[in-house]
Amino acid sequence: MTRSDLLYAGHFGLTERPFSLVPDPGFLFWSKAHQRAFAVLEYAIYTKAPITLITGEIGTGKTTLLQELLSRLQEDVTVGLISNAQGGRGELIQWILNALQIPLYPTASYVQMFQTLQDHLLAEYAAGRRVILVFDEAQNLSMEGLEELRMLTNINSNKDVLVQLVLVGQPELRDMVQDPRLEQLLQRIASNYHLRDMEPEVMRGYIEHRLKVAGGRGDEFQPDAFDMIFQETHGTPRLVNQLCDFAMLYAWSSEETQVSADTIQQILDDGVYMRRQRRVDRETT
Structure with missing residues (x-):
């Protein structure tokens, strides 16, 4: 037995x-809502949207959709998946470097870590690769952390965005990004969808x-x-x-x-x- x-x-x-x-x-059950959410995700990825926001209640299938998306990405895409990231200034950069498997020296300053990340993004771009950072459970980020992510979208080649951000989280994340203090972040959210029950x-x-x-x-x-x-x-x-x-x-x-x-x-x-x-x-x- x-x-x-x-x-x-x-x-x-x-x-x-x-x-x-x-x-x-x-x-994965392709309800109309999940089809639309996935379409938003795919559209955002392939149109190189700076920031994409996917929200929904606990257990509505957000992580499953993410896994399906990641399984379909082409080989010219580098993905960094970060779950439950927390912490203040500098710690978020460490989460990102770890997700991208970039060696990190314990004594590195914030400026050095940021430069390391920027150099990596430029190298990936030169090699014809795109970098996507996916933040699951992003409602756990602080306002400072979200603003730090917004600053990453300033890294560009004067023509293309070098890193795309996908923020996935519970409904309170939607409230956070609409806070007046994050107006610049909100303006860079090119695609968003809210999954309901x-x-x-x-x-x-x-x-x-x-x-x-x-x-x-x-x-x-x-x-x-x-x-x-x-x-x-x-x-x-x-x-x-x-x-x-x-x-x-x-x-x-x-x-x-x-x-x-x-x-x-x-x-x-x-x-x-x-x-x-x-x-x-x-x-x-």
Whole structure:
């Protein structure tokens, strides 16, 4: 008996768990919102936009979209991926140098680090390569950090931008960049998109899609279960995954071939699924 069998997959005839919380581009569900967000990302990259902003609630699929984008980039692109960067002046440059695998001397001053980065960007440009810096969870950056990033866009060849920035984060990042103190940064954001939670029908398609990718039929959930799942998750993909994963586990333990509304209710009654307070989504353009 394999580990997958022990985790209910074999019971439903699946080849793997369909609702893992780990971002996996192989399970990417192309809802209209995700298609638009990805189109914005691709457009920004290939038109050499100085700064691109992608925001959304926790678990809406931002990181999965990023991974899909990175897998499609051509070989003439150098990518530096920075996650959860924090710190004051100078520390952000260290994060960037590390992401680009540029050797850093411990005693280097801020000016020396900045010069090292600038020389690297110029060398990449001379070699016909573009540099893209992707900042995931960028809401953790300070106002000072965001302004420091804006200064990087001043590095140019008098014709082309030498580095493109992609800022990805939670909705508060959108508020941060609209702060009057970051007016110059805001003006350089050429493309932006805000991912919202899924509507009920989209969520149902998402669940069925993941089941089919995992080797299922897509009808492992009874129709009455979807309403309860949406009521509890409000269509946030990561929360949908968590609740559906428990649902299939519970159905397997009860030797049921489908997940019903009663299955979902049992999970809620047992308290194994942690509910969260819904945050009102902001209207954005």
